[in-house]
Amino acid sequence: MIFLKLIRNKKTIRNFRNFLFFERQCQTTKIPGRIALEKIRNIGISAHIDSGKTTLTERILFYTGRIAAMHEVKGKDNVGATMDSMELERQRGITIQSAATYTIWKNHNINIIDTPGHVDFTVEVERALRVLDGAVLVLCAVGGVQSQTLTVNRQMKRYEVPCLAFINKLDRLGADHKRVIGQLRSKLKHNASFIQLPIGLEKECEGIVDIVTNEAVYFDGKFGETIRKDEVPKDMRAEVESSRQELIEHLSNVDEKFGELYLEEKAISIDDIKSAIRRSCIKRLFTPVLVGTALKNKGVQPLLDSVLEYLPNPAEVKNIAIKGEKSGKEETIILNPERSDANPFVSLAFKLELGKFGQLTYLRCYQGTLKKGEVIHNIRTTKKVKVSRLVRLHSNNMEDVSEVFAGDIFALFGVDCASGDTFVTNPKLQLAMESIFVPDPVVSMSIEPANNKDRDNFSKAIARFTKEDPTFRFRYDTDNKECVASGMGELHLEIYAQRMEKEYNCPVKMGKPKVAFREILMRACNFDYLHKKQSGGSGQYGRVTGIVEPLSIDKNMILEFKDETVGTNVPKPMIPGIEKGFLHMCDKGAVSGHKISGICFRLLDGAHHIVDSSEYAFFLAAQGAMKEVFQEGLWQILEPIMSVEVVFPEEFQGIIMGQLVKRHGIITGTDGYDGWTTIYAEVPLNDMFGYAGEVRSCTQGKGEFSMEFIRYSPCSLELQEKLVKQYQIDNGLYVEDKKQKKKEQYSK
Secondary structure, three states, X not given: OHHHHHHHOHHHHHHHHHHHHHHHHHHHHOOOOOOOHHHEEEEEEEEOOOOOHHHHHHHHHHHOOOOOOXXXXXXXXXXXXOOOOOHHHHHHOOOOOOEEEEEEEOOEEEEEEEOOOOHHHHHHHHHHXXXXXXXXXXXEOOOEOOHHHHHHHHHHHHOOOOEEEEEEOOOOOOOOHHHHXXXXXXXXXXXXXXXXXXXXXXXXXXXXXXXXXXXEEEEEOOOOOEXXXXXXXXXXXXXXXXXXXXXXXXXXXXXXXXXXXXXXXXXXXXHHHHHHHHHHHHOOOOEEEEEOEOOOOEOHHHHHHHHHHHOOOHHHOOOEEEEOOOOOOOEEEEOOOOOOOOOOOEEEEEEEEEEOOEEEEEEEEEEOEEEOOOEEEEOOOOOEEEOOXXXXXXXXXXXXXXXXXXXXEEEEEOOOOOOOOEEEOOHHHOEEEOOOOOOOOOEEEEEEEOOHHHHHHHHHHHHHHHHHOOOOEEEEEOOOOEEEEEEOOHHHHHHHHHHHHHHHOOOEEEOOOEEOOEEEEOOOEEEEEEEEEOOOXXXXXXXXXXXXXXXXXXXXXXXXXXXXXXXXXXOHHXXXXXXXXXXXXXXXXXXXXXXXXXXXXXXXXXXXXXXXXXHHHHHHHHHHHHHHHHHHOOEEEEEEEEEEEEEEEHHHHHHHHHHHHHOOOEEEEEEEEOOEEEEEEEEEHHHOOOHHHHHHHHOOOOOEEEEEEEEEEEOOHHHHHHHHHHHHHHOXXXXXXXXXXXXXXHHO
């Protein structure tokens, strides 16, 4: 009976069919149990919203035999793409969580992570790129380089990830691959050149031309699975020759070995070009550009070949761990990627997820091997865990393995840790991997369960989501007596509200979005504060003297503490207490109640008592000093500024520009192509709420926009007065000026 129920479940049948299909594929390729290091690739698929990342990943899985049938992101069969396993992802047609899988192509094991495109889920891209060796940057042949493309490019640069560029959607009306490579060079500053050209565009897209091998590639069969190679079409030979010469010149500028061949005018072979592309791509000096259309099944197999040929294997990437971080004597160690147990095991936890069997922790193994039943140690918490189960991930499906090696991406169950923790088998090593960059939230909303009976489920959901996603924050505001959730945008918080209802049966009510403003000091302010308390027994005594001064504009997001004391007036063991007191007071400013940033606390002198002084006494003294600065200093409020990109038909340009100016936006640039206009602007986040509906309604549903945080800037005097007044009213500090009120009434 149980078996009959299982086989009636369509999802179970599909997963089982995919498993059998992949097993058959593995048997035909005859892959050994321990794959050689040079036959492994760890890649990510990254791009702007709706550039075709998930569709491309679906095609890769189909052509490599990982799945038996392809499904679309917004499919009519209600199945959805394999990598969009969450119900909300299939309903909305967007990727919310990064999903990991692995597959085999030409005897190579490829670990793939498909990442979201929305800036609201940018941390998913951050942690994926942190553990990957290479990436595929997908660009829309119509949209080109867009706002989130710039963000993804910055993230790749931060983690020094080599990449290939793939210009997708050549079948779309208005596709222009030459315009896209121009933007790749001008906007992203890539030394990029085509290694493929399309044979026709839009409806006439028939295949591609490989510039390196000088041959045409066609994709026959119902799903483009049959590759046919032929001569380059006659009408394209001049263009191919010109592009080949351009490719050679670009490579000769960045690769010394290839440059010598070019200058000496020696014969350049196909292998010479491929070797030069590989060397320069791994060093991030050159970006090879490929073309195709994933939806129409053209160009995917050559992209897979290029991943194997040009992106690095784990041995070609230098991974560094820090030794002795806790002792203060830091030393950088280069990890050995050899796939054997000759070196101690070192891995990094980069993602947490709650599965059916408890917490699922995604890890990347950087050194050594790990076998089922071994004990691993968390360097941060010093806790040890026995590995009872090792799994490899394929979207939301798991496949058990007995051991993992350096270069593998895998997952463990029942490991209590945080994202960015380092795990080792030998705790004496004291090695720690560099953690993941986590951006600060920019939007806050009050949140509470719609029904008081659901508070237990609400607490469970909040505990899980804040642990899984470091950009989703939760706190209880004691002043307003409400729970506040903070995230990267309205969509980010909306998705979590919907997940609470669907996964925990806990509908929630959300308040109006609140912007994360900041307070900064306009000019330096001196302080000299004595904290003295005597109430019988040991008392409290601490005196601090110094200056609080503003930092430069480029540092208006950070706080600095400088100990400039000389002598023993303030004992060194008391300094951490003063720093903690300063940071504690910066959590809530006195002007509007928002966080303080962009200031430096310079401790110049002080005094202590041989009996009554303690770290806590100096903690309170620092708080008192900051209260003095609050009263005497001149403060200004900063607001987050967003880089906004709006795409719409050109006939609506006047309306869109008027809307952005009305929202206090500054137009920074425009771009027009084939009847469509793109406007780039910088707009305060506080004025962007509700813009999504407005831009759709005034463009007949054709317009769309995206935005990302760029910096904090001073807000208008009018907004500052409004925020200060509201804060005073909320805290019972506001005193109404009756004379001013009478004047206003008389003037009306």
